[in-house]
Amino acid sequence: MRRLIVVLGVLFLLLGIVSLSCATQTYLNAAGHQVTCMSAGSLDGQKRVTACTLAHDATYLNAKGHQVTCKKATHISFDAKGRVASCTLAHNANYLNARGHQVNCKQGASIVFDAKGNIDQCTLAHNANYLNARGHQVNCKQASRINFNEQGNIASCTLAHNANYLDARGHQVSCKANGGIQFDLKGNIIGCQK
Known part of the structure; x- marks a missing residue:
C-alpha cells in the first residue's frame, strides 16, 4: 500500500510538471x-x-x-x-x-x-515580378522564398520562367525555370540554375 501511495505521488508530481510546462x-x-x-x-x-x-x-x-x-x-x-x-x-x-x-x-x-x-x-x-538593382524584371515563382536587399531590390528567389541576366562583367547568363537565382547589391547575377 505504501508503495502504491509513493507511485501515485510520483505520478501526480510528474503530471503536475507536465501541465505546468504546457501552461500559457x-x-x-x-x-x-x-x-x-x-x-x-x-x-x-x-x-x-x-x-x-x-x-x-x-x-x-x-x-x-x-x-x-x-x-x-x-x-x-x-x-x-x-x-x-x-x-x-x-x-x-x-x-x-x-x-x-x-x-x-x-x-x-x-x-x-x-x-x-x-x-x-x-x-x-503568387507568381510575381520584382526588380533587381539593374532595373530588370525578375519573375519569381509562387510558393518560393523571396529575399530583398535593404534598397528593396530582389536578392534571391526561384524563377517562374527561363530568363537571361547580366553578371558583373556584362556577360549574359541563362537561367532555368524552377531554379534559384541570386543577385548582388548592384543587380548582377551571382548564381542560378543553368
Missing part, C-alpha cells in the same frame, strides 16, 4: 501589447517578451505600423520597440518592400521585416 503565459512586449505564449518566452532586461511561441493567432504592428497577423503555435520575435520582426503568417497578406512595391506573402510561411518594417523575406503567394 502572458507578457507585455516593448510596445506595451499583451503577448500570450505557449511557454516561457525570451525576455529583455525589463522582463518584456522579445520572442516566444504564440498560444493563439494574434495581430501586432510592424515598424511601418502595418498589422501582421501571426499564426498560433509558431515562433514570433519582436524588435527592441515591440514591433513584429518575424513570425509565421496566419493569412495571405500584402506588405511593402523598401522600393514601396507590394509583396503578396503566403499564409503558413515565415515572414521577416527589416528595422524599418519593409519586407526582407517571405514565401510568395
Whole structure:
C-alpha cells in the first residue's frame, strides 16, 4: 500500500510538471501589447517578451505600423520597440518592400521585416515580378522564398520562367525555370540554375 501511495505521488508530481510546462503565459512586449505564449518566452532586461511561441493567432504592428497577423503555435520575435520582426503568417497578406512595391506573402510561411518594417523575406503567394538593382524584371515563382536587399531590390528567389541576366562583367547568363537565382547589391547575377 505504501508503495502504491509513493507511485501515485510520483505520478501526480510528474503530471503536475507536465501541465505546468504546457501552461500559457502572458507578457507585455516593448510596445506595451499583451503577448500570450505557449511557454516561457525570451525576455529583455525589463522582463518584456522579445520572442516566444504564440498560444493563439494574434495581430501586432510592424515598424511601418502595418498589422501582421501571426499564426498560433509558431515562433514570433519582436524588435527592441515591440514591433513584429518575424513570425509565421496566419493569412495571405500584402506588405511593402523598401522600393514601396507590394509583396503578396503566403499564409503558413515565415515572414521577416527589416528595422524599418519593409519586407526582407517571405514565401510568395503568387507568381510575381520584382526588380533587381539593374532595373530588370525578375519573375519569381509562387510558393518560393523571396529575399530583398535593404534598397528593396530582389536578392534571391526561384524563377517562374527561363530568363537571361547580366553578371558583373556584362556577360549574359541563362537561367532555368524552377531554379534559384541570386543577385548582388548592384543587380548582377551571382548564381542560378543553368
